[in-house]
Amino acid sequence: MYDAANGGGDVWINDIRFKIVRQLGEGGFAYVYLVKEVTSDSSSISAGGLAKKVKDPSHLSDDGTYAMKKVLIQNNEQLELVREEIRVSSLFSHRNLLPLLDHAIISV
Numbered sequence: 001m002y003d004a005a006n007g008g009g010d011v012w013i014n015d016i017r018f019k020i021v022r023q024l025g026e027g028g029f030a031y032v033y034l035v036k037e038v039t040s041d042s043s044s045i046s047a048g049g050l051a052k053k054v055k056d057p058s059h060l061s062d063d064g065t066y067a068m069k070k071v072l073i074q075n076n077e078q079l080e081l082v083r084e085e086i087r088v089s090s091l092f093s094h095r096n097l098l099p100l101l102d103h104a105i106i107s108v
Contacts, residue, residue: 013103015049018035019038029071029073029078030071033068034067034068035066035068036063036065037050056093059099
């Protein structure tokens with residue numbers, strides 16, 4: 001994940017593969033990327049990995065593009081803050097907020 005998120009390439013979040021398109025922004029210890037879900041030739045975006053996981057199909061992108069946030073965690077206190085952000089983010093459902101579709105904590 002580290003190499004892919006820094007120089008392009010593919011990122012796996014759980015069992016779903018994404019291609020990093022470009023970096024959208026950064027601040028503090030976090031980076032936001034535009035990513036596109038990679039599906040096999042025989043499957044479409046609507047049948048892809050996220051389509052099988054997401055409860056509300058209105059949260060799916062028509063073209064398979066999504067925002068991905070990467071946070072660099074340096075200690076246990078920061079890890080707990082990220083876990084709390086994940087928990088709280090999953091509570092919201094509002095048209096002005098991007099929904100949290102999936103998450104992974106990956107050790108590098």
